[in-house]
Amino acid sequence: MYVLSIEGMSCEACKRAISNAISLAVPGTAFEVDLARKQVRFNTLPADQFALIRNAIRDAGYGILETGSR
Numbered sequence: 001m002y003v004l005s006i007e008g009m010s011c012e013a014c015k016r017a018i019s020n021a022i023s024l025a026v027p028g029t030a031f032e033v034d035l036a037r038k039q040v041r042f043n044t045l046p047a048d049q050f051a052l053i054r055n056a057i058r059d060a061g062y063g064i065l066e067t068g069s070r
Contacts, residue, residue: 007063
Protein backbone atom coordinates (compact mmCIF):
# COMPACT_ATOMS: atom_id res chain seq x y z
CA MET A 1 0.00 0.00 0.00
CA TYR A 2 1.23 3.48 -0.86
CA VAL A 3 0.43 6.34 1.51
CA LEU A 4 0.64 10.08 0.94
CA SER A 5 0.25 12.34 3.98
CA ILE A 6 -1.48 15.55 2.96
CA GLU A 7 -0.75 18.98 4.40
CA GLY A 8 -3.68 21.37 4.60
CA MET A 9 -6.54 18.87 4.31
CA SER A 10 -8.93 19.83 7.11
CA CYS A 11 -12.54 19.37 5.96
CA GLU A 12 -14.89 17.50 3.65
CA ALA A 13 -14.43 20.14 0.94
CA CYS A 14 -10.67 19.51 1.06
CA LYS A 15 -11.28 15.77 0.80
CA ARG A 16 -13.49 16.27 -2.26
CA ALA A 17 -10.96 18.62 -3.89
CA ILE A 18 -8.17 16.09 -3.47
CA SER A 19 -10.37 13.23 -4.68
CA ASN A 20 -11.38 15.20 -7.76
CA ALA A 21 -7.80 16.23 -8.52
CA ILE A 22 -6.57 12.64 -8.35
CA SER A 23 -9.50 11.29 -10.36
CA LEU A 24 -8.88 13.82 -13.13
CA ALA A 25 -5.12 13.22 -13.18
CA VAL A 26 -5.26 9.43 -13.27
CA PRO A 27 -8.77 8.20 -14.14
CA GLY A 28 -9.53 4.69 -12.94
CA THR A 29 -6.91 4.59 -10.19
CA ALA A 30 -8.30 3.16 -6.95
CA PHE A 31 -7.56 5.22 -3.85
CA GLU A 32 -9.01 6.23 -0.49
CA VAL A 33 -8.86 9.69 1.04
CA ASP A 34 -8.83 9.52 4.86
CA LEU A 35 -9.69 12.93 6.29
CA ALA A 36 -9.11 11.93 9.92
CA ARG A 37 -5.55 10.77 9.18
CA LYS A 38 -4.95 13.38 6.46
CA GLN A 39 -3.82 10.67 4.07
CA VAL A 40 -4.44 9.28 0.64
CA ARG A 41 -3.90 5.53 0.30
CA PHE A 42 -3.43 3.49 -2.86
CA ASN A 43 -3.31 -0.32 -3.08
CA THR A 44 -1.05 -0.07 -6.11
CA LEU A 45 0.58 2.93 -7.67
CA PRO A 46 2.56 2.59 -10.90
CA ALA A 47 5.67 4.77 -10.92
CA ASP A 48 4.52 6.74 -13.96
CA GLN A 49 1.34 7.80 -12.12
CA PHE A 50 3.06 8.90 -8.93
CA ALA A 51 4.32 12.21 -10.35
CA LEU A 52 0.92 12.94 -11.91
CA ILE A 53 -0.80 12.41 -8.57
CA ARG A 54 1.68 14.50 -6.61
CA ASN A 55 1.39 17.34 -9.10
CA ALA A 56 -2.43 17.17 -9.07
CA ILE A 57 -2.51 17.39 -5.27
CA ARG A 58 -0.09 20.31 -5.26
CA ASP A 59 -1.99 22.08 -8.06
CA ALA A 60 -5.16 21.74 -5.96
CA GLY A 61 -3.39 23.72 -3.23
CA TYR A 62 -2.24 21.01 -0.83
CA GLY A 63 1.17 19.83 0.26
CA ILE A 64 2.53 16.34 0.61
CA LEU A 65 4.34 15.77 3.90
CA GLU A 66 5.65 12.27 3.27
CA THR A 67 5.40 9.41 0.88
CA GLY A 68 5.97 5.75 1.39
CA SER A 69 4.56 2.28 1.45
CA ARG A 70 3.01 0.55 4.41
